[in-house]
Amino acid sequence: MFLIVAIAILVTMALAIVRALLGPSVYDRVLAVNVFGTKTALLLAVVAFLFGRPDFLDLALTYALINFVGVLAVLNFFQKRSSAAAKEKATQNHG
Amino acid sequence: MITVFAVFLLTLLVITAVAIVRTENLFIAVMLAAIFSLLMAANFFILDAADVALTEAAVGAGVTTVIFLSALALTASQERAKPSARMLSVGVVSVTVVVLLYATFDKPRLGDPNAPVQQHVAPWYLEQTPELIDIPNVVTAVLASFRGYDTLGEVFVVLAACIGVLFVLSAGTSGGPQPVRPETPGLRHHLIPKVVGRLLVPFIILFGLYVQFHGEYGPGGGFQAGAIIATAFILHALLEGESAGLRAIPRSALLTMAAGGAIIYAGVGILTMLLGGSFLDYSVLHSNSVKGQQYGIIAIEAGVGITVCGALLAIFHAFAAREQS
Numbered sequence: 001m002f003l004i005v006a007i008a009i010l011v012t013m014a015l016a017i018v019r020a021l022l023g024p025s026v027y028d029r030v031l032a033v034n035v036f037g038t039k040t041a042l043l044l045a046v047v048a049f050l051f052g053r054p055d056f057l058d059l060a061l062t063y064a065l066i067n068f069v070g071v072l073a074v075l076n077f078f079q080k081r082s083s084a085a086a087k088e089k090a091t092q093n094h095g
Numbered sequence: 096m097i098t099v100f101a102v103f104l105l106t107l108l109v110i111t112a113v114a115i116v117r118t119e120n121l122f123i124a125v126m127l128a129a130i131f132s133l134l135m136a137a138n139f140f141i142l143d144a145a146d147v148a149l150t151e152a153a154v155g156a157g158v159t160t161v162i163f164l165s166a167l168a169l170t171a172s173q174e175r176a177k178p179s180a181r182m183l184s185v186g187v188v189s190v191t192v193v194v195l196l197y198a199t200f201d202k203p204r205l206g207d208p209n210a211p212v213q214q215h216v217a218p219w220y221l222e223q224t225p226e227l228i229d230i231p232n233v234v235t236a237v238l239a240s241f242r243g244y245d246t247l248g249e250v251f252v253v254l255a256a257c258i259g260v261l262f263v264l265s266a267g268t269s270g271g272p273q274p275v276r277p278e279t280p281g282l283r284h285h286l287i288p289k290v291v292g293r294l295l296v297p298f299i300i301l302f303g304l305y306v307q308f309h310g311e312y313g314p315g316g317g318f319q320a321g322a323i324i325a326t327a328f329i330l331h332a333l334l335e336g337e338s339a340g341l342r343a344i345p346r347s348a349l350l351t352m353a354a355g356g357a358i359i360y361a362g363v364g365i366l367t368m369l370l371g372g373s374f375l376d377y378s379v380l381h382s383n384s385v386k387g388q389q390y391g392i393i394a395i396e397a398g399v400g401i402t403v404c405g406a407l408l409a410i411f412h413a414f415a416a417r418e419q420s
Contacts, residue, residue, distance in 0.1 A: 003096070010103055017107055020130055021114050029126045037156065040133040044140055044148075047100070055313050056145050058306070059136075062152045062323065065299050069330045070129060070160040072288055076333050077164045079282070080418070 002050040009043045030074055037067040098205070100141050108134045119174040125163045132159060145314035146234045149306070153322035158407055161329055165414035228388045230311040238316065239392040243375040246395070247360055250402050254357045257406035264413045282334050292334040299327035307400050311389070317396040321403025328404075329411055337415045346412060352405025359398030363391060 013036060020032035041063035048056040111134060115127045132155030139148035203210035224236045238246050282288045307320030332340025363375065370379040377391020378384035 006100070010100070014103075014107060017111060017130060020127060021110070023123070026122060029123055033126045033129050036130050036133055040137055043137055047141060051143075053145075056140070058314060059140060059145060059149050059152055061302065062149060062306075062319075063133075063136075063156055065295065065302055066153065066157040066323065066326050068291070068295060069157040069326050069333070072282060072292065072330065072333050073161040073164045074126075075285070075288065076282055077168060080168060 002046055006043065006046045006050055009039055009046060013039045013043070030071070034067070034071055037063060037070070041067070097141060101138060104134055104138050104141065108138065121167055121170070121172055121174055124174075125160065125167060128163065129156070129160045132156065146232075146238075146316065146319075149314045149319045150322070153306075153319045153326070157326040158322055158329065158411075161333075162411060162414060165411065165418065168418050169414070227385065228392070229385050230389065230392070232311055232313060234314075235310050235316055235392065235396075239395055240375075240377060240388055243364075243395065246399065247364065247375065250357050250360050250399055253402055253406050254353055257353050257409055260410050261413050264417050283336065289334055292330055296327050296331050299330065300324055303327065307396065308393075310396055311392065317399025318403055320396075321400040322407060324400070325404045325407035325411075328408055332411070332415070337412070341412060344408065346409070349405045349409040349412065352401050353409055354402075354405075356398040356400065356402030356405065359401065360395045363394045363398070367391070 016032045016036040016039060020029050020036070023029055041060045044063065045057060045060040048054055048060065108131065111127055111131045115124050115131065118124050118127070132151060136148045136151035136155060139145075139151055203212075207213070220237050220241060221233060224230070224233045228236045228240055230236055282292075303320045303323035303326075306315035306323055307317060310316030310320070328340065328344060331343060363377070365374075367376050367379050368374055372379035375391075375395075377389075378387045380390045381387035
């Protein structure tokens with residue numbers, strides 16, 4: 001049972017990588033990374049039970065808590081970049 | 096089955112690595128590097144190296160992506176390719192690949208009980224840990240006690256790396272503490288990240304403390320806990336803006352943490368010498384030598400965690416300060 005789930009998750013991970021490689025837009029890639037992070041957390045949880053080491057669930061918990069930070073950093077990056085671009089445009093118009 | 100999983104994940108790893116090298120858009124490279132780190136952690140986990148996987152999870156999933164993006168904000172978004180050097184690098188890489196492939200033929204098979212690594216000191220560690228230190232996680236016993244000198248060296252390497260990054264990033268600026276400008280809104284105006292993030296911060300810190308103090312029983316320890324707690328404060332700084340992040344922990348406190356943790360570690364070593372043992376021999380810390388070992392491990396793990404947390408946060412804030420100037 002766990003084995004089937006693990007294989008299904010591995011296939012999903014491969015599909016997410018295909019999306020991250022092909023793009024085409026930047027947002028496809030951001031989404032692919034996000035999906036991949038979630039799938040990694042799931043894979044670790046399933047494999048922990050598959051190997052009979054459920055105490056290793058801590059790792060999946062770490063991913064679940066921390067993945068969010070990377071996505072927020074991406075949001076912050078684009079927010080800063082777009083505001084910097086707007087500022088540049090404004091100074092160019094003045095000059 | 097383990098082999099099949101590992102080979103599958105390693106194949107994905109190679110594909111991702113080639114894609115990172117080939118892409119010229121640096122943002123895409125950062126996103127693929129995040130996937131690379133996740134794949135690496137999954138591989139470590141499947142090979143049963145839970146402590147390493149937890150480190151990769153704590154550092155790779157959160158902190159590395161954040162620091163890469165901060166670096167990207169300081170530079171151009173496209174890589175400038177130098178076609179002249181390309182043939183040379185392809186040549187060097189292919190020669191290295193051939194040499195490495197040739198070397199793998201001499202390697203023992205995965206999990207071979209007769210491999211040199213299983214014959215040398217590993218059986219002794221596994222045998223003696225219950226008797227000498229009496230903690231379930233042998234990795235922590237090896238890292239903190241048997242090979243405490245190596246870990247002390249690593250902590251000072253983290254401190255040196257932090258000093259190096261701060262030194263490079265402060266080059267070209269006026270020097271001294273830069274005034275924090277108020278115009279860093281962070282993501283305060285976005286409702287969903289704000290609410291979810293504020294909810295998450297205390298739980299991430301709590302989980303970090305759990306990893307710190309549970310290191311003797313399960314995967315975890317100072318390195319991982321330091322990175323997880325640093326991630327919580329980075330999340331806070333992303334949400335509330337740079338200046339709020341620095342108000343929570345000022346820069347001077349971060350540097351004190353980075354240096355203080357290393358001093359705690361070295362101080363434990365000197366304390367054991369003063370008590371009549373050798374450097375970092377924790378047995379003398381308590382009348383019962385097993386108890387003494389456990390106290391020593393708790394003390395040095397705390398030092399490791401404080402250094403890692405302080406160093407990562409100092410690097411993060413140094414990038415952000417550079418962005419503004």
